[in-house]
Amino acid sequence: MRASYLLGKLAWALFTILFVICLNFFLFRVLPGDPVRSGVRDPRLTQEAQQAIRERFGLDKPVINCFESLNPVKSGPCLINPFETQFFLYVRNLLTGDLGISYHTNRPVSTMLGERLWNTILLIGAGQILAIILGMGLGILAAWKARTPIDFGALLFSLLAWSLPTFWLGIILLFAGSRYFNLPLGGMITPGVNFPGAWARVSDMLRHMLLPTLTYTIVFLGEYMLIMRSTLVDVLSEDYILTARAKGLNHFQILKDHALKNAMLPMVTIIALNLGFTVAGAVQIETVFSWPGLGGAIFEAVGRRDYPMLQGAFLLLAVSVIFANLGAELLYSVLDPRIRAE
Amino acid sequence: MSDPSVSSHTHAASVNDRPVLLDVRNLSIDYVNKDASPAQAVRELDFTLRAGEVLGLVGESGCGKSTLMLGLMRLLPPAGRIVDGAVYFQGRDLLALSEAEMEDVRWKNISIIFQGAMNALNPVRTIGDQIGEAIRLHMPRQDSAAVDARIRRLLDLVGIAGNRKDQYPHQYSGGMRQRAMIAMALACDPQIVIADEPTTALDVMIQAQILELMGNLQKELGLSIIFVTHDLGVVAELCDSVLVMYGGVTAEYADVDTIYNAPRHPYTQELLRAFPDITRPAGKLTSIPGYPPRLDDLPPGCRFAPRCPQVFGRCRQEMPPIYRLDDKHVASCFLLEGESV
Ligand SMILES: Nc1ncnc2c1ncn2[C@@H]1O[C@H](COP(=O)(O)OP(=O)(O)OP(=O)(O)O)[C@@H](O)[C@H]1O
Ligand SMILES: [Mg+2]
DSSP states (O other): OOHHHHHHHHHHHHHHHHHHHHHHHHHHHSSSSOHHHHHHOOTTOOHHHHHHHHHHHTTTSOSSSSSSOTTTTOOOOSOOOGGGSHHHHHHHHHHTTOOOBOTTTOSBHHHHHHHHHHHHHHHHHHHHHHHHHHHHHHHHHHHHTTTSHHHHHHHHHHHHHHHSOHHHHHHHHHHHHHHHSOOOSSSSSOTTOOOSSHHHHHHHHHHHHHHHHHHHHHHHHHHHHHHHHHHHHHHHTSHHHHHHHHTTOOHHHHIIIIIHHHHHHHHHHHHHHHHHHHTTOOHHHHHHTTOOSHHHHHHHHHHHTOHHHHHHHHHHHHHHHHHHHHHHHHHHHHHOHHHHHO | OOOGGGOOOTTHHHHTTSOEEEEEEEEEEEEOOTTSOOEEEEEEEEEEEETTOEEEEEOOTTSSHHHHHHHHTTOOOTTEEEEEEEEEETTEEGGGSOHHHHHHHBTTTEEEEOTTGGGSSOTTSOHHHHHHHHHHHHOTTOOHHHHHHHHHHHHHHTTOOGGGGGSOGGGSOHHHHHHHHHHHHTTTOOSEEEEESTTTTSOHHHHHHHHHHHHHHHHHHTOEEEEEESOHHHHHHHOSEEEEEETTEEEEEEEHHHHHHSOOSHHHHHHHHTSOOTTSOTTOOOOOSSOOOOTTSOOSSOTTGGGOTTOOGGGGTSOOOOEEEETTEEEOOGGGGGGOO
16 A cells, blocks of 8 residues: 555544544534533522632633633733633643543543443444444345345345334333343443352343344344445446356355455445444433443533533544544555555 | 458368367247346357357347357356257257356356456456466466466466556556456466457457457467457458357358358348448448347347348248258358258
8 A cells, every 4th residue: 555645544634633623622612601500500609609610620711812702702902821722721631631521520521431432332342243244244145145035035124124213123122121031121230239250240241231232233234234235236247247257256256256345345434434423322222221331421411511521522423433434445445456546 | 451352261171170169059048037028139049169260250239149158158147048959068068067067167168258348357356366366266286386477478478568467457458458358268278268349348459459469369379269249350350150140040150251252141241231341442331221120029030031132021921941051151041942952
């Protein structure tokens, strides 16, 4: 692969991240409402206490220039030290990995996001891997048996899986799983239990994971299957597949050595995009199964107007989407020599 | 192109003494689609191909040439069905082989260069890799160094520098891609190469180069080639015998001199008249009025009857049988009824 291609992509990703940082910063400054008043929600708070909170969170500082804040717009004497603005402090803290303090819990946002992030990655990683394996497998089978009852059955199943509302599927599975298989109703681990050993703990967690993972797998499997099937059907009608048949390769060799690599190109894009959005969590699934993941955290933070938390979560989300895209492009260029040459 | 009517075929006579490689008998192919009556794409086709013989297959677009070639290799699309006939290759009926046995015959014994083969190479694999794949498949006892050397030799044979084997198809020009296809077709020393309009997508200069290359390779390697083409000049230059198809059936089949100098079927005569010939003054060029018949809606009698300048009553009612005019000259036209031997 050409180094300039790689560097170009990397530079573009970094530029996008910088842009997102700025956007993310100002987005939360133009939101209406005073975060201190609405965040603390205590009408008895004295002026002094309010001011103390503002100072604690740096909200007494001007946002970026002569305006005390962007909203309401008010001009003042221009004696601002640029190193004393909110924007400068934000960027400086960001570089040291400090995403601010949650208005709600008073704990560092980075710590809170970190706790939630791993739960989400666990759940969604497992779900994605299963969905990719099963969806692609089913798609390959359907394309290979195109226009037969097997293909029809697989298509019907996938269309159905794709169009099921996530929360509805989750609730049905939750109901069925807890009623007939005695699976836990939600959460990640049974609270208040002293587990005798590591294995007991892991198996308890796996029982909690089963239903949300299954829901997630079904939701994504349909999409992967449909895309795999349709690209593979297209690829199998290409001239080079006829050449491969004429060369005396058997069905399996044609699929493995000629069709799949070409059919993987669109799949890579879609998987990467889905993985990027993983960090946002499957809000619906995490809500239905009370899974302590990022999606749930974002949902709660919106309700509490916990701006630093939201700001941190958004940044994390945006950065992961950008990196997933970058990963897709790099993988793409490994798979497709025509792109590598450009 | 040289003048077809004076071309000399010194080895044409000797070709007839060589052993028969491929013997196609009574081959019929239908396309079966759900909501239409079966299209009779190929009907009762007979021909033979001897070792070292070049057979030209000519006919207007849609007359079933590609269908016939794909049928021989059992590579028809799902709708295509071989409904009758036999294809003997060195005495073995290919149509009776299992799929696995047929996979063994493909490319090792009979290879094919496809029509407009711009997309016939896999875009995500290198040229050398794709040629090597065929070698490894059919000559499994070669080690990787031998395969590599063979790939270079094959590329060299078609005039491509060996170090370009690690390039991808998009890095090749159209003519080079077609030459790479030819190299690939020769990878396993096949007895027969089928070339289905190998030059249609190329510009005239490149066409001439490719044709010259194929002619040289044929002589050098003693290949048998079935050359599918619209270009009667190519036929005159390269071929020993010619099969003229019309609407899925044989119109006329003879050696190349007979076809050019003494064609008997009105369709062959019209085709030659429609072909630009530098020995005749310009302006005599004619095209055959009308279009080939639709295969799912064939006329009851001779398939050429609606366009035939010499048509008479019987042509519209009965399908003419194939008349044998002499040892190696057959034609399907009622005008020749009395001359059959
Ligand atoms: N899958 C199919 N289903 C039905 N009919 C088909 C199918 N494929 C080809 N045909 C028909 O079979 C006939 C023969 O097609 P074929 O491609 O063999 O012609 P050809 O002589 O090779 O023409 P060309 O010179 O244009 O390549 C055509 O009339 C075509 O419409
Ligand atoms: Mg054709």
